[in-house]
Every structure is written in C-alpha cells, then in structure tokens.
Amino acid sequence: MDTFDTTTLVQLLRECAGEEEEVDLDGDILDTAFEDLGYDSLALFNTVSRIERDYGVELPDEVVAVAQTPRQLMDLVNTGIAERV
Amino acid sequence: MTATGVQTRPVITGIGIVAPNGMSTDDYWSAVLRGDSGIRRITRFDPSSYPAAIAGEIPEYDPAGLLPNRLLPQTDRMTRLALIAAQEALRDADADPAEMPPFACGVVTSASAGGFEFGQKELQALWSQGGKFVSAYQSFAWFYPVNTGQISIRHGMRGPGSAIVAEGAGGLDAIAKARRHLRAGTSLMVTGGVDGSLSPWSWLCILRSGRISTSSDPHSAFVPFDRRARGAVVGEGGALFVMEDPDRAAERGAAHRYGEVLGYGTTFDPRPGTGRPPGLRRAVELALAEARTEPSDIDVVFADAAGSPELDLVEAETIASVFGPRGVPVTATKTLTGRLLAGGAPLDVATALLSMRDGVIPATVHVDSPAYEDLLDLVRDVPREQRVSTALVLARGEGGYNSALVVRKAT
Amino acid sequence: MPWAGETPAEGDKVEGTPEGRRVVITGIGVVAPGGIGRKQYWELLTAGRTATRTISLFDASPFRSRVAAECDFDPLAAGLSRRQIRQWDRTTQFAVVAGREALEDSGILGQTAPYRTGVMMGTACGSTMSLDSEYALVSDEGKSWQVDEFHGSPYLYDYFVPSSMAAELAWIVEAEGPVGVVSTGCTSGVDVLGHSADLIREGQADVILTGASDAAISPITVACFDAIKATTARNDAPETASRPFDRTRNGFVLGEGCAVFVLEELEHARLRDAHIYAEVSGHASRCNAYSMTGLNDQGLEMADAITAALDMARFDPAVIDYVNAHGSATKQNDRHETDALKRSLGSHAYDIPVSSIKSMIGHSLGAVGALETAACAMALEHAVVPPTANLTEPDPDCDLDYVPLTAREHKVDAILSVASGFGGFQSALVLNKPERRAV
Incomplete structure (x- = not known):
C-alpha cells in the first residue's frame, strides 16, 4: 500500500460515495473535475478520510478545496505518502 | 392568511407507498384487500436473543434502478424508502417540481428517531475504531428532517421545508402543516411520512418503550381490540403524498384527485393522576368541527389501534362515544403492517383514500376474539364493499399525543 | 382548578383583534x-x-x-x-x-x-x-x-x-x-x-x-x-x-x-396585563434543494425566505433596525449570508447593524435560533444591539456593518433573524414591538 493509483482511487470513490450513473469512472478521468464526475465536497471528505486511514497519511484540511481533479488529489496523496515518517 | 385562503381545501393528487406488504401503491393495496400481512420474524439482524423478534419488516429489495447509486452511501434505509415513495407520489401526480416556479413546491415529513441504523453503524465505528472512522454523511444521514432534505434535493423543491416529530401522531401533524403552507400560497407540497428502524440498537430502544408484543407468532402478535391484545408490533414504511392547492392542481390538469383534507385536530393527554379525560375524543371533535362534518357523515374510521388493552379501551370508548355504539365501521389495516412509527398514520390516510376510490373498506386481520363488540363495528377478515366518501383517521403517539384527520373524496 | 379565574372558560377561543390574531x-x-x-x-x-x-x-x-x-x-x-x-x-x-x-x-x-x-x-x-x-x-x-x-x-x-x-x-x-x-x-x-x-x-x-x-x-x-x-x-x-x-x-x-x-x-x-417583549410577525423557510450540507453561490433561497418573512409581517426592508445573523463563521456561510442580505434588503443592507452572537455562545445547532430569538427580544427591550465578538480583521467579501466587538446602543423596533442549516434549510423570522406594526 505504498503508492496510490487511479484504480485504487476509483475503487475508494465508489465505496465511499457511490457513482453517478452517467459517468464512466473506468474511462480517462484523471483531469476531469470531481464536480463533473458527480462528486461534491462531502463525497471527497469521506474518500479523503478513508485514504488517510488506509495509507496512514495526514492530508491538510484544505485538500478537498485544493484538489479539483483525481490527478491533483493523487499527487497530494502520493506527496503525503512520500513524506510519511 | 386571507379569509378565502382559510376556505381553500387542498387536494391530494398523488400517493406513494412503501410498506411491509407492498412496495408500491398497487402492490400494497392489493395485498391489503387480500389480507396479506407483512408482519414476520426480523431478518435484518438476528433477533433471537431479544425478548421480541417480530416486526413489519420490508423485505430486501434492490435499490439499484430505484435510486441513484450516489445516494446509497449517504442514506439510511428509511430515507431510501422515503425517496422511493416520494418518487412514486410525484409520478402518480404527474408533477415535476423542478419544472415549476422556483419556490412553488415544499416538503413536510414526519419522523420519529431518524436514520437509526445508519447512526448505529457510525456509533460502532466511533467507539470501536475512533472518530476518524465516522462518515462525513453522519452529520445529516441520521437526523430527523433527513427525508425532507433529500426529497427536496432530489426533486428540486425549494419552497418551505420541515419535519414534525410527535411519535405515532406526527404523520397527521405533518399533513396539517403542509396544508397550512398551501393555504399560505405554496402550490404543491410533498407530505406524509416514511419511517422505520430495525437495527439491534434501535430494537433495544424500541423494546424499552414497554409497549412491544413479545409474541413470536406473526398471526397473534399484534391484535388490537382483541381480548388477547398484549402490545404492538412495529414496522417500517409509510406513505407520502402530493398535496396541491386545488386551483393550481386544476390549472396543470392533475390526473388524480384522491381526496381533500377537510379537518384536523390535535390534542395532548393530561398528566396521569389528574383525573382529567384523555385527549383523543377532543382531537376527533376538533377535526369534525373544522370539517363541518357530523359524526353521521363519517363512513369509516381508521383506528390508531395501539394493541395494548388500556389504549385500545380508550379508543373504543372514544369512537363509541362520538359515533354511538357500533355507530360507524372501524378498521385497523395496520394489523397487516405493524405500527410504522411516524409512517403509520400517513399510510392509514393513503389507505383511506384508496378505500374511497374503490368503494371498499379493507379489513382488520387476526382479531379472532374481539373485546369491544358492543362498542365497535370492526370490519374483520373480509373487506366490506360500500361507498366511502368521508373517512376519519386517528393516530396516537407515545407520551400522550393524539391527532385526527378527516379526508373526503374529491368531487 | 389552577386555570380558573378571569381567563376564558376552557374550550372558548379568545377572539383576536378584529384584524386577526397576533x-x-x-x-x-x-x-x-x-x-x-x-x-x-x-x-x-x-x-x-x-x-x-x-x-x-x-x-x-x-x-x-x-x-x-x-x-x-x-x-x-x-x-x-x-x-x-x-x-x-x-x-x-x-x-x-x-x-x-x-x-x-x-x-x-x-x-x-x-x-x-x-x-x-x-x-x-x-x-x-x-x-x-x-x-x-x-x-x-x-x-x-x-x-x-x-x-x-x-x-x-x-x-x-x-x-x-x-x-x-x-x-x-x-x-x-x-x-x-x-x-x-x-x-x-x-x-x-x-x-x-x-x-x-x-x-x-x-x-x-x-x-x-x-x-x-x-x-x-x-x-x-x-x-x-x-x-x-x-x-x-x-x-x-x-x-x-x-x-x-x-x-x-x-x-x-x-x-x-x-x-x-x-x-x-x-x-392579563402581561409584559410583552416582542411580536412574532413573520416567518418563512426555504429548501435550497442543492446539498444536505453545502450552500449554493447565490443565496437565492435565504433571500427569498427573508423577503417572504418580511411580506408576512408586512414590513418594508427599511423598517428593519437590526439583523441577527446566522453568522456561523464557516467560510461559506458568512459570504452566502452577506449576499442573501444584500439581495433581499437591497441598499438597506448596508445601513442596518448585523451581528452574530455565535461569536460568543458558539453554534448550538437547533437551539441556537431560539437563543438568538431571546437575544433579539432583549435587544428590543433594551435598545441595545449585541456585537460580533472576535471580528478584528474584516473579510472584504463581508462588507456590512457587523457591530464588531462592542455592543451598540441603537433604537430597535423591528428585527430580522436569519438561520441556515443542514438539509438545505434557510429560514427567517421577524420580531417587532407590537406598536411598530399597524395592522
């Protein structure tokens, strides 16, 4: 559990927040805004909190506001993992 | 509120039902007419170590197709059921609030304990694993007005919103409040209540009410107005309605006009020991007075049917004192579903409306040794075909709550 | 019987003023x-x-x-x-x-x-x-x-x-x-x-x-x-x-x-010659139909609730002397509320003292609206507006008169109190001295 990839993110999003019927999460979503994927801040709070627990990282409070896309969120998570002591 | 506003009689134009014996209006109504009961041994958790194990449990269903997947992680079972009923009611009324003016549509629902099963999951996460394991959705998924909020969001209803809690009586109070909003100028309200809570944690709380039947036989566990009455069976489900200002409903050509809410009364019992009479009779009289209806105009009474000897006696005497002994047909279709907390009274209102539509009084089941034959003309076992134009629905809630609603077939 | 006396007999409805019950x-x-x-x-x-x-x-x-x-x-x-x-x-x-x-x-x-x-x-x-x-x-x-x-x-x-x-x-x-x-x-x-x-x-x-x-x-x-x-x-x-x-x-x-x-x-x-603190003359609630916890950008629902509550009281925005804000101190709420006040009260929004007592008593969820109503009733009584404590660095997006730090003596005859909550609920309540409102 030392890197955080798209597959894992999609899996966690589905578990923590469900998925919008019209959105294909298995497609190329890396740079699609979370909003367009059907995820609001609550969905992301739930998902981020799960990531923090599963990966033993602490992400800043602002992560949900800062990370607008899956790629941005994954970068922040992977930075967190790299800095983990 | 203008003088003409007071005389406005909002009309119910859509019905949505979720019940232990039917997951839609049609399924429920045919089950009721057949006498199919939804009372069974609990399967949502293992009830074997509890003193009671019987409930009106809604059978497992697949929410996919009925609800958006995104809503599943954030909703208690009760809220999912409410969303299903609200959608059915709006479809039945052929109304799309999102297409109506911005603040024309509102929501008032009844609740009792909120999304307790969801709450149990989060309490378990909190205490066994820690605060970080509590869901972001806990902040609202359990709370009392959650059904109102989720219905308003799903259907784009931006008018007045509220939730009323008065245990088993609150469903009628919610309908009365929705009617008030219609009289004050809102065009359309979704109202009623869907409730229920079958999880180990809620079960422990519910058992502590001391009102629950400990019988293990689904056929004799809940027998109101019977000499064997030993308590209530609770269940999950209820009904939601689309209720509209009559002019607005006519303007948009509403397909159904099930009935009008003609009168409403609500009272509270005095503190025990004061020697003052219970409040149910006054609730009935207030509702009849507002409806400008004589007791002889009432074609059927849908009883609260608590299922405990003392409460049944109060209700039997109340009905007999207002209508005369055996003066009106009485039925308790909740013998087929159990008492659905805040959802039960709205389901009775729905049943009354269907009874008017089809000219048939559905039957009370399982009451084999009636205790009040001298007082009550209880419609038992076989539905009674007769014209029904005006019905009285009674509801009581733990603590002393009484409410009564008169509905009349729309003309 | 404790309820006997000069009050009406049980069951008798007290008739209100000819113009209706207040x-x-x-x-x-x-x-x-x-x-x-x-x-x-x-x-x-x-x-x-x-x-x-x-x-x-x-x-x-x-x-x-x-x-x-x-x-x-x-x-x-x-x-x-x-x-x-x-x-x-x-x-x-x-x-x-x-x-x-x-x-x-x-x-x-x-x-x-x-x-x-x-x-x-x-x-x-x-x-x-x-x-x-x-x-x-x-x-x-x-x-x-x-x-x-x-x-x-x-x-x-x-x-x-x-x-x-x-x-x-x-x-x-x-x-x-x-x-x-x-x-x-x-x-x-x-x-x-x-x-x-x-x-x-x-x-x-x-x-x-x-x-x-x-x-x-x-x-x-x-x-x-x-x-x-x-x-x-x-x-x-x-x-x-x-x-x-x-x-x-x-x-x-x-x-x-x-x-x-x-x-x-x-x-x-x-x-019965009771002391009267305030008349409750207007109320309205709206759902934002947007999010169980979030607020949309425009504050349309809160603004409409305010307008509807004022209409019910038959008050023009200019009548309002004080706004008791929801003012929860979340980033989103305070901006949303400021926008809604401007939208509903127009230019008067800038002239009316607005304060959030949550700065002092926190946010007691469902209770706080009642606590705020108590504060409003006493503001009418004493002609004093309670302040917004801790407001030392104004947010440029929140540019109304929030009565920072110290209470203000101010003639108060009519008050608007605003609330916002999870579920998307947006509500407004209007209180006034009874004599302020000629019905």
Missing part, C-alpha cells in the same frame, strides 16, 4: 454558555464576552476540533430532582429549566386553559448525548454487542424519540392542546417559533410554550463535524475561536443551550 412573546427562559437565566445571558452578550473554551464535557483529545461553548449547568442547583436528572437527557433538562424560567417570567401559570395551551419544541440532535453514551455502555465501547434487555438505561425509548422532551414540558404547563417537536437541523429554533405562531394565529391555541434545546457536545457530534471540517480547529485559542465575518474564520464552534418562550395571542396577553 402573536407575542411574554416570557423568556434561557440556559446558555456563560450563564443560566436570561439576565446573565444578556450580560454576557452585551459585554461582548465569549463563552467558548476547551471541551470539558468529555475527553476530546483524540479529535480534530476540541473547542466548544459549554453551559455551566448544575441540574440540582437548577432545581431538578435526582430522579429527573437520571431520567432526562441534558437536552430535556435544559428545556425544563428554561421552560420554568419562561413561565415564571410571564406570570402565566394558573391563567392558562389546558385545551388552549400547547408546547412546541425544536431540536436538531434530540438526546444525542445520552444515545452516544448509552451506545458505548451497551456495546462495551464497541467491543461487543450486549442484548441483555436489562442492559442500558430504562429510558432509552425517551432518548430514541425527541417528542419525549415536548411531552415533559406539556405536563409542566398542563398543556392539552397542540404538542410536538419541529426539527429542521440548525434552523429548528427559528422554525419552531414560526410554527407555533402559525398555530396561535390559526386559533389552535392561545398560549404555546415554545423554543429549542440542544446539548450534543459529545464524541459522535464532534466526530461527524470533524469529518466534514465544519468546525474550527483553532484549539490553541478557544476564547477567540468563533470568528464570524472575520477574514481568518475557519469554521464554527459547537455550542449547546436552550431558550424557551411563552408565546401568546396578543389580546390574551393584554387581558
């Missing part, structure tokens, strides 16, 4: 952070003192946000019996204590007709504190699931249904009219006043004991607000942690408390 507040009772009782409460607010502190009700050290506005509430000293303390959740204890104060203040006991008297209470969280601790008890802190029917409090069902709180008050005031609970999350305290006023106007009752109570400073509540980062984590400065309209605000401070009112039909109050 509704007034004739008694106030308060349990609030910083003081029990309305006098202490008003002193705190007008001194601009804050009652926020590090949580002491339980060990909050594992949590992200560890500040709250707690009530120094000693139930025995407040007159409750040991049996009542054992039986009632803290929310109900608050309600009974505040209810008694309101009844005493109004002098109405012995002058009510049971059939014409009701009780309506608001709450967001009901008996959450007891349910939380009882769950820990019956599950051995989540380690096992005890189903021993003798395990846990005998009063679990009362905790399960919040209507038990209204039932207790009904017995105290001998109410046999409309009784119930209105729950709309954080707008409950405003919405229950609106609902009760409707019932009196409609003629369902002449007197209603009404208000709202919440006491939910418990692990589950703190955890769920942590999960959405709605509360502030300014743990090193608890006294200044609640910063409505300040540029540095970063979330609300959880509070607890209760305010209860004697609400009465105007002629009924005049007949």
Whole structure:
C-alpha cells in the first residue's frame, strides 16, 4: 500500500460515495473535475478520510478545496505518502 | 392568511407507498384487500436473543434502478424508502417540481428517531475504531428532517421545508402543516411520512418503550381490540403524498384527485393522576368541527389501534362515544403492517383514500376474539364493499399525543 | 382548578383583534454558555464576552476540533430532582429549566386553559448525548454487542424519540392542546417559533410554550463535524475561536443551550396585563434543494425566505433596525449570508447593524435560533444591539456593518433573524414591538 493509483482511487470513490450513473469512472478521468464526475465536497471528505486511514497519511484540511481533479488529489496523496515518517 | 385562503381545501393528487406488504401503491393495496400481512420474524439482524423478534419488516429489495447509486452511501434505509415513495407520489401526480416556479413546491415529513441504523453503524465505528472512522454523511444521514432534505434535493423543491416529530401522531401533524403552507400560497407540497428502524440498537430502544408484543407468532402478535391484545408490533414504511392547492392542481390538469383534507385536530393527554379525560375524543371533535362534518357523515374510521388493552379501551370508548355504539365501521389495516412509527398514520390516510376510490373498506386481520363488540363495528377478515366518501383517521403517539384527520373524496 | 379565574372558560377561543390574531412573546427562559437565566445571558452578550473554551464535557483529545461553548449547568442547583436528572437527557433538562424560567417570567401559570395551551419544541440532535453514551455502555465501547434487555438505561425509548422532551414540558404547563417537536437541523429554533405562531394565529391555541434545546457536545457530534471540517480547529485559542465575518474564520464552534418562550395571542396577553417583549410577525423557510450540507453561490433561497418573512409581517426592508445573523463563521456561510442580505434588503443592507452572537455562545445547532430569538427580544427591550465578538480583521467579501466587538446602543423596533442549516434549510423570522406594526 505504498503508492496510490487511479484504480485504487476509483475503487475508494465508489465505496465511499457511490457513482453517478452517467459517468464512466473506468474511462480517462484523471483531469476531469470531481464536480463533473458527480462528486461534491462531502463525497471527497469521506474518500479523503478513508485514504488517510488506509495509507496512514495526514492530508491538510484544505485538500478537498485544493484538489479539483483525481490527478491533483493523487499527487497530494502520493506527496503525503512520500513524506510519511 | 386571507379569509378565502382559510376556505381553500387542498387536494391530494398523488400517493406513494412503501410498506411491509407492498412496495408500491398497487402492490400494497392489493395485498391489503387480500389480507396479506407483512408482519414476520426480523431478518435484518438476528433477533433471537431479544425478548421480541417480530416486526413489519420490508423485505430486501434492490435499490439499484430505484435510486441513484450516489445516494446509497449517504442514506439510511428509511430515507431510501422515503425517496422511493416520494418518487412514486410525484409520478402518480404527474408533477415535476423542478419544472415549476422556483419556490412553488415544499416538503413536510414526519419522523420519529431518524436514520437509526445508519447512526448505529457510525456509533460502532466511533467507539470501536475512533472518530476518524465516522462518515462525513453522519452529520445529516441520521437526523430527523433527513427525508425532507433529500426529497427536496432530489426533486428540486425549494419552497418551505420541515419535519414534525410527535411519535405515532406526527404523520397527521405533518399533513396539517403542509396544508397550512398551501393555504399560505405554496402550490404543491410533498407530505406524509416514511419511517422505520430495525437495527439491534434501535430494537433495544424500541423494546424499552414497554409497549412491544413479545409474541413470536406473526398471526397473534399484534391484535388490537382483541381480548388477547398484549402490545404492538412495529414496522417500517409509510406513505407520502402530493398535496396541491386545488386551483393550481386544476390549472396543470392533475390526473388524480384522491381526496381533500377537510379537518384536523390535535390534542395532548393530561398528566396521569389528574383525573382529567384523555385527549383523543377532543382531537376527533376538533377535526369534525373544522370539517363541518357530523359524526353521521363519517363512513369509516381508521383506528390508531395501539394493541395494548388500556389504549385500545380508550379508543373504543372514544369512537363509541362520538359515533354511538357500533355507530360507524372501524378498521385497523395496520394489523397487516405493524405500527410504522411516524409512517403509520400517513399510510392509514393513503389507505383511506384508496378505500374511497374503490368503494371498499379493507379489513382488520387476526382479531379472532374481539373485546369491544358492543362498542365497535370492526370490519374483520373480509373487506366490506360500500361507498366511502368521508373517512376519519386517528393516530396516537407515545407520551400522550393524539391527532385526527378527516379526508373526503374529491368531487 | 389552577386555570380558573378571569381567563376564558376552557374550550372558548379568545377572539383576536378584529384584524386577526397576533402573536407575542411574554416570557423568556434561557440556559446558555456563560450563564443560566436570561439576565446573565444578556450580560454576557452585551459585554461582548465569549463563552467558548476547551471541551470539558468529555475527553476530546483524540479529535480534530476540541473547542466548544459549554453551559455551566448544575441540574440540582437548577432545581431538578435526582430522579429527573437520571431520567432526562441534558437536552430535556435544559428545556425544563428554561421552560420554568419562561413561565415564571410571564406570570402565566394558573391563567392558562389546558385545551388552549400547547408546547412546541425544536431540536436538531434530540438526546444525542445520552444515545452516544448509552451506545458505548451497551456495546462495551464497541467491543461487543450486549442484548441483555436489562442492559442500558430504562429510558432509552425517551432518548430514541425527541417528542419525549415536548411531552415533559406539556405536563409542566398542563398543556392539552397542540404538542410536538419541529426539527429542521440548525434552523429548528427559528422554525419552531414560526410554527407555533402559525398555530396561535390559526386559533389552535392561545398560549404555546415554545423554543429549542440542544446539548450534543459529545464524541459522535464532534466526530461527524470533524469529518466534514465544519468546525474550527483553532484549539490553541478557544476564547477567540468563533470568528464570524472575520477574514481568518475557519469554521464554527459547537455550542449547546436552550431558550424557551411563552408565546401568546396578543389580546390574551393584554387581558392579563402581561409584559410583552416582542411580536412574532413573520416567518418563512426555504429548501435550497442543492446539498444536505453545502450552500449554493447565490443565496437565492435565504433571500427569498427573508423577503417572504418580511411580506408576512408586512414590513418594508427599511423598517428593519437590526439583523441577527446566522453568522456561523464557516467560510461559506458568512459570504452566502452577506449576499442573501444584500439581495433581499437591497441598499438597506448596508445601513442596518448585523451581528452574530455565535461569536460568543458558539453554534448550538437547533437551539441556537431560539437563543438568538431571546437575544433579539432583549435587544428590543433594551435598545441595545449585541456585537460580533472576535471580528478584528474584516473579510472584504463581508462588507456590512457587523457591530464588531462592542455592543451598540441603537433604537430597535423591528428585527430580522436569519438561520441556515443542514438539509438545505434557510429560514427567517421577524420580531417587532407590537406598536411598530399597524395592522
């Protein structure tokens, strides 16, 4: 559990927040805004909190506001993992 | 509120039902007419170590197709059921609030304990694993007005919103409040209540009410107005309605006009020991007075049917004192579903409306040794075909709550 | 019979003024952070003192946000019996204590007709504190699931249904009219006043004991607000942690408390020469139909609720002398609310003092709307506007007159109070001196 990839993110999003019927999460979503994927801040709070627990990282409070896309969120998570002591 | 506003009689134009014996209006109504009961041994958790194990449990269903997947992680079972009923009611009324003016549509629902099963999951996460394991959705998924909020969001209803809690009586109070909003100028309200809570944690709380039947036989566990009455069976489900200002409903050509809410009364019992009479009779009289209806105009009474000897006696005497002994047909279709907390009274209102539509009084089941034959003309076992134009629905809630609603077939 | 005397016979409806029945507040009772009782409460607010502190009700050290506005509430000293303390959740204890104060203040006991008297209470969280601790008890802190029917409090069902709180008050005031609970999350305290006023106007009752109570400073509540980062984590400065309209605000401070009112039909109050604090003349609520927790950008629903409440009171925005803001001190709320005030009040928004007492008493969820109504009633009485404490660095996006730091003497005849809450509810309440409103 030392890197955080798209597959894992999609899996966690589905578990923590469900998925919008019209959105294909298995497609190329890396740079699609979370909003367009059907995820609001609550969905992301739930998902981020799960990531923090599963990966033993602490992400800043602002992560949900800062990370607008899956790629941005994954970068922040992977930075967190790299800095983990 | 203008003088003409007071005389406005909002009309119910859509019905949505979720019940232990039917997951839609049609399924429920045919089950009721057949006498199919939804009372069974609990399967949502293992009830074997509890003193009671019987409930009106809604059978497992697949929410996919009925609800958006995104809503599943954030909703208690009760809220999912409410969303299903609200959608059915709006479809039945052929109304799309999102297409109506911005603040024309509102929501008032009844609740009792909120999304307790969801709450149990989060309490378990909190205490066994820690605060970080509590869901972001806990902040609202359990709370009392959650059904109102989720219905308003799903259907784009931006008018007045509220939730009323008065245990088993609150469903009628919610309908009365929705009617008030219609009289004050809102065009359309979704109202009623869907409730229920079958999880180990809620079960422990519910058992502590001391009102629950400990019988293990689904056929004799809940027998109101019977000499064997030993308590209530609770269940999950209820009904939601689309209720509209009559002019607005006519303007948009509403397909159904099930009935009008003609009168409403609500009272509270005095503190025990004061020697003052219970409040149910006054609730009935207030509702009849507002409806400008004589007791002889009432074609059927849908009883609260608590299922405990003392409460049944109060209700039997109340009905007999207002209508005369055996003066009106009485039925308790909740013998087929159990008492659905805040959802039960709205389901009775729905049943009354269907009874008017089809000219048939559905039957009370399982009451084999009636205790009040001298007082009550209880419609038992076989539905009674007769014209029904005006019905009285009674509801009581733990603590002393009484409410009564008169509905009349729309003309 | 305690209700005999000069009041109307039971069942007789008191006719209102020819122009219709009007509704007034004739008694106030308060349990609030910083003081029990309305006098202490008003002193705190007008001194601009804050009652926020590090949580002491339980060990909050594992949590992200560890500040709250707690009530120094000693139930025995407040007159409750040991049996009542054992039986009632803290929310109900608050309600009974505040209810008694309101009844005493109004002098109405012995002058009510049971059939014409009701009780309506608001709450967001009901008996959450007891349910939380009882769950820990019956599950051995989540380690096992005890189903021993003798395990846990005998009063679990009362905790399960919040209507038990209204039932207790009904017995105290001998109410046999409309009784119930209105729950709309954080707008409950405003919405229950609106609902009760409707019932009196409609003629369902002449007197209603009404208000709202919440006491939910418990692990589950703190955890769920942590999960959405709605509360502030300014743990090193608890006294200044609640910063409505300040540029540095970063979330609300959880509070607890209760305010209860004697609400009465105007002629009924005049007949018995009651002291009248305020008329409740307008109320409206709207759903934002957008998000269970979030606010959309435009504040359209809050603005419409304000406009509808003013219309009901038949007030022009220019009549309003003071706005009691929701002002929760979340980034989003304070901006949203400022926009909604401008949208609904037009240019008057800039001329009217606006303040958030949540800066001092925190955000007691469903109860806070009632506590704010109590503050509004006393502002009318004393011609003083309570301040927004901790507002030292104005947010450029929040550019109204928020009465920073110190209370202001100001003629107040009509007040708008605003509330916003989870579920998407947006509500507004209008209070005024009865003589201000020529109906």
